Amino acid sequence: MVKFMLKCFVLCSVLLFGVLIGMQQANQGMLKMKGYNDPELQGAFQVESEQTGDVEASILGNKVTSQDLQQKQEQLEQIEAFNFFSQVGKQFASIVSNGISTLVESFAEWINRFLR
Structure with a gap:
């Protein structure tokens, strides 16, 4: 999960800088096309x-x-x-954890009764 998030962050950063570089290149192209330096046209x-x-x-x-x-x-x-999805995830995790622990306990009791 950490690797995935790191890859996504790096990819988004590269794309953001690519967009900024593209905007800068477009600005320089507009300056060349105009033929003179317009002070209102910023990079x-x-x-x-x-x-x-x-x-x-x-x-x-x-x-x-x-x-x-x-x-x-x-x-x-x-x-x-307040992050809704985080809260839902936490509740889902606790429900699953409680359910699995209940199943394991009941399975252990069943095995104990079977072995007696």
Whole structure:
């Protein structure tokens, strides 16, 4: 299960970066087709380093900073999301576990009575 999730995560990451690279290539193609540099036409993914050593990144025109990421992480930690499928899975697992343990106990009692 862990291998499957890891493979899915890697595949989705590769596809996401492929889409971003494709958007950047399309932007460069549009610039070449226009023949001049339009300041309103921005790239899909831009990374700029400042003289102070800080690095700014923007994805699709939205600035991404580490502070934004920390705020989002804190917000996600505060939200206690209810996952319906997780709860159903837990209940199903407990029902199956109780059923199997009951069957094993009854089978063991039957064998004990048979051997006496």
